[in-house]
Amino acid sequence: MIFSLKAARWAFSASAIALVTGLAACAPQTTTNTPPSENTSASPAASSAAGGTVSISGAGATAPNPLYQRWFQEYNKINPNVQISYDSVGSGAGVKRYLDQTVDFGATDSALKADEKAKLAADRGKPVQVPTTGLFVVFAYNLDGVTDLKLSRSTFCGIVDGSIKTWNDPKLAKDNAGAKLPATPVTFVHRSDGSGTTSIFTHHIEKACPNWKAGAGKTVEWPVGTGAKGNEGVTAQIQQTKGAIGYTEYSYAKENKLAMASVQNKSGAFITPAPEAAAKALEGAKIPDDFALKVPDPEQKDAYPIVSLTWVLLYENPKDPAKAKAFNEFLKWSLKDGKQYATELGYIPLPEDLSTKVTTAVDTIKVSATK
Template sequence: MTTAPASRFLPFAAAGILALTGCSAAPAPATPPISCARGAVSGQGSSAQTNAVNAWIKAYQIACPDASVEYTSSGSGAGVRAFLAGDGDFAGTDTPLSTADQQRADARCGTGRAVHLPLVTGPIALAYNVAGIDGLRLTPRTIARIFSGQVTVWNDPAIAADNEGTALPATRIRIVHRSDGSGTTANFLAFLTGTDSGWAHGDGSTWPLPGGLGQRGSHRVVAAIGRTDGAIGYVEASYARVTDLPAVAVGTAGGDFVTPTDDAAGLTVAAAQVSGTGGDLRLRIDPATTTGRGYPIVSVTYQVVCRGSVPEAARSFLAYAASDRGQEAAQRAGFAPLPAALRSQVAQAIAGLR
């Protein structure tokens, strides 16, 4: 490996653009470079964010050959447990730490509190595979009845009422859910419990009902949906897009049906409230208040780090991920970029890590 200074900047090119009149235009604004550091960085956790993290790792290591970054896609629950046991520089989790886990994380950190940095946001899609159905629309109440097993066939009157004029088959509904502890599960259940859906099975990161097709990891969820006629499941939207699975348009409190686009998820995240203090950027999202074009089932993936003892290479990598360039890379990987105001808060919080 070539020896390089501790801080390296990725070169950029800026060229003047000639207008059609032949006059020289002002150079385009330069994209800020990546500020690199030496060292190894490791993290583990949320499978929902894997595609974004892999895009960051690829770009960062091209720019920073003296850094090594590894991420293990183990699921939010496993990632948090590993972090609490002292493994890795950060844990990726789709839900904030519980009170008990926060206390354990603070004890693990020793030199400062464990803080949450939101870096990946995006819609959770209800992906489905039903021959003959396209453009499916479902209200929260119908979604709750499907996933609780009360509605068992696709031509049920409740589904028909949400899809007037659509010919629905009598295909049996096959539920696909996560079998491992998952932040995606937690966010989906938070949507069901936080809206007027009639859901009576609680929340949490573990799927609460027996039956269905339980799958470990987001990639296995979409694979199971794709090979099963009549299937429906919840998964981070980029996985549905890359496998060409259609996604449900979900009813909102305002009576609209909204598809899981990045822009629609961004509207919901932009309306969230920061509930943490001292650089801890937990977000409070209320799906019951989502109206207009905001999509109501969203995931915010946090990197949990120890404030006061973050290695320089980890700070450098996280700062890149939160930057405009890093968020553009995440967007190309299928995720919604952080809203501008939140991005600024995250950048400030990372700058304050030591």
Template sequence: MRAVPVLLALLLAVAGCTAAPEPAPEPVACGAGTTAGQGSSAQTSVLQAWMKAYQIACPAASIDYASTGSGAGVRAFADGTGDFAGTDAPLDAAGRKRAEQRCRGPVVHLPLVAGPIALAFNVAGVDRLRLTPATIAKIFSGAVTVWNDPAIAKDNPVAALPSTPIGTIHRSDDSGTTDNFTRYLAAAAGPVWPHGSGSAWRAPGGTGERGSHRVVAAVARTNGAIGYVEGSYATVHDLPVVEVGDADGPFTAPSNSAAGLAIADARIGDDLRIELRYDGTADYAYPIVMVSYEIVCRTGTPALTRDFLAYAAGSGGQRVAEAAGYAALPDALRLRVESAVLALT
């Protein structure tokens, strides 16, 4: 219960009233022993927050997570390293086959982490920037090379844009953030983005950095730079971010609430894979969204891994995710994920 000043407490007692109690904390199913995972760097902040909270509640548990990137994490899991892997994109056919061989049975996708992918930028004299999908595609494919290019000026008719050269920063390692960002470009920009999608960066030019933390650090130190990172990284580095929209619709800044609208508008498969829509159907939804998964074996998953992931999927774990700068899962999706975790054996 919150502390109540003595005088106020006396007045309440005289009036026959009592202060409303705070909601009881959600109970945590405490496991014991050790468990470890690896993978997505975009998940690192929320995994650290979950691990800290869980281990405070459950001191007999020891949990570790290595931020190696989605591709490396999935390969390590398939090779038998660790109890779970974090990935910002569902497994492809080859990755699923390898994971199923490791699991000796079905592999499960658990969408636990969600949030916007922000386009963080650093352009002296510019603190607000609006871009359409086609302009974003032209910037990251190298067709637009200076910040006062007519395409950018058209998206920002009242902005004073400098002639500063554009420096694009992309991931150099296999990355689910790259996969999600290029999926968006391929769907929303059409033929303006001829480089397809995938976890490896395929467009020419730009500067590659390994891990989200290095991408955002490169943007922060380079005038004229722009890069794509999970939204909380831009927030921590206090970098401005692009508002995204099309010529006829609203331009929307990345936020957890705007990302939540896009997730709520997505199609959820029976296997809990999320198929995002990139056509701006949901008003004021931010369209560049990352849904990040934990990959586990349906059978043979250690009890501590299951208990920890059940905590993360619970309402308490999702509140921790929000406090760490991520979007909480919509309740309908969260309950399905929680049920899938509890079904692991």
């Protein structure tokens, strides 16, 4: 399958609405019952509760958390009997809880590996891994007087490997002619927990930085820097530290009004982080059958370079078919009516052809009898 811009009809809003309250918190959040709005109608998920409340729990990636919370909130307005809580603990913890079967669904920004798939108990069937949206990772920074920072590949490589130690380094000065760069030490902020955002970021670093030795994945041995938990924690650490720079998902930096650097892509262009530019990185991409798409260093000349899909993890044979059925209906709603909220918050909605394939995969889940 080809990831098509035309099919997606990317329509990005000129202004984004505020993210849900508590973006800086890592605790699980549960939607509350709210009367349906006048212009919406309840989906079949409401009837699956048979008059009672269906409480669904998930855990995992922090990058899509703002969107997920918004989706849960809006969906609950039209389906008051369906309440979905989500613990924003990072992809590593989310995958573990999914494999341990302590949640109804997991979430990850790093597609499952073969050895992880093999750990799922046989009675749960095959792992069902489906994308929910596209997202992108930015270099956010805290540097007085510098509002339009540019980072060439050699420069951001030097920041993450520790060879660039101060903001007035000659490489940074060359990238930013005319900018008044201070002698302030560079403080690189990275994730301390197992993180799909780290996986996205380090897979790009591995491609872009010839001297990178730490590899790529949800956890790496960082040669330099300060760790923080979750996109929430990295964002807060950057806010609190003069001279800090780190990687976080775009919506976190945007909502917290952090400055974001323009990043040089493979073609040599400096690209300002924006949903439109991020979407170009996915244009024409071939989606594998398990949806585990990777675009660590996109070729497109106008593409922002640090982009990925993000996935939810479901059970082919769920313990509770009623919960699975209700969550499946929520997912179908998110792929259609939920696209407007993805756009508003700065995520990349899935195109129609990919949404159709996701729906087909979700329909393989057995919801007629307890397994």
